Amino acid sequence: METTDTINIKPKTKISSEEIPFYKPIDREVEVFQHAFKNRLPMLLKGPTGTGKTRFVEFMAHQFEQSIITVSCHEETSSTDLIGRYIIKGAETIWVDGPLTNAVKEGAILYLDEIAEARPDVVVAIHSLTDHRKELYIDKLGITVKAHPDFMLVASFNPGYQKGFKELKPSTRQRFVALSFKYPEPKIETEIVQTETGLDKDTSKKLVNIANKIRNLTELGLTETVSTRLLVDAAMLINSGLPKRLSVKVAIVEPLTDDLEITQALTDLCDLMI
Structure with a gap:
């Protein structure tokens, strides 16, 4: 019997006014999202890790007072995980909808x-939701479900990660309205760090x-x-009292590399700058 331990799903949530996610617009991404939502167009967010893609989606969900279901995809994430499956409950077998359904x-x-980390069948499963049909076919039930008018599909991926290995096909990309995310300008990034942490x-x-x-030390090959x-x-x-140099080492340097020489070089650089 299949299990659900191969997928990381954040339950459907609606963010309260006390939990408004802080997001600092970089360009016109808020305006683009608003129009995409209005026209029921799927969105693809492209950019490096930690540039605010997830926070942006949470912020926009709050703006529209929409519930949001987040699925963290990995190499074992399948269409079954998203659409649903039969499970045994007591003496009977019942169908359980997945997060996509x-x-x-x-x-x-x-x-x-x-x-891009998910299995290819995931992309196939969402095809009919990314064009004019706006419907989901559930083959195990033999039914087609029309998407609710407020349904929106948003996906993200990191184009630079394992380039050439984990890529989206051009035919898939062209099913989305796409936004590129990058690291903010220094003034804005400073404001983000201040606001988030005090x-x-x-x-x-x-x-x-x-x-x-x-970021400019490209020769390190990180x-x-x-x-x-x-x-x-x-x-x-x-801010909680850990010494600055130690904080920078464990939170910035160590997560970037396991190479001892590069770690030492970056540590020395950060010690001078902090």
Whole structure:
């Protein structure tokens, strides 16, 4: 019997006014999302890890007072995980809708985080939801479900991660309205770090300077660079009393690499800048 332990699903939530996600618009992404939602167009968010893609979706869900279901995709995520499956309950076998089916029926925003990591059958399953049909075919039940008028499909992926290995096909990309996310300008990123953590402006600015310095060190060959998320982590540690240099080392340097020489070089650089 199939189990549901191969998929990481965040339950459907509606964010209250006390939990408004802080999001600082970088360009005109809020306007684009508003029009995409109005026209029932699926959206694809492209960009490096930690550039605010997930936070943006949560922010927009709050703006529209919409429930949001988040699925963190990985190499084992299948269409069955999303659509639903039969399970044994007591002495009978019953059908249980998956997160995609629930969102389609109830009119929630379904956010497929890192969709390129999922199995190919996931993309096939959402095809009819990304064109004029706006419907979901459930083959195990032999039925087709028309999408609720408020349903919206949002997916994200990191184009730079394992380039050439985990990529979306051009035919899939063209089914979405796409937005590119990048790291904010220093002034905005400093404001984000301050607002998220309460850290003072001067130290927040130093953390942002460290991030931009490392981001420009392309010769190190890092798989991922310093994300805004890592800066927020470092700022939280500093604000809670952990020494600045140690906070930067454990929250920024160590997550980036296991290479001892690169770790030491980055640690020395950060010690000077902080």
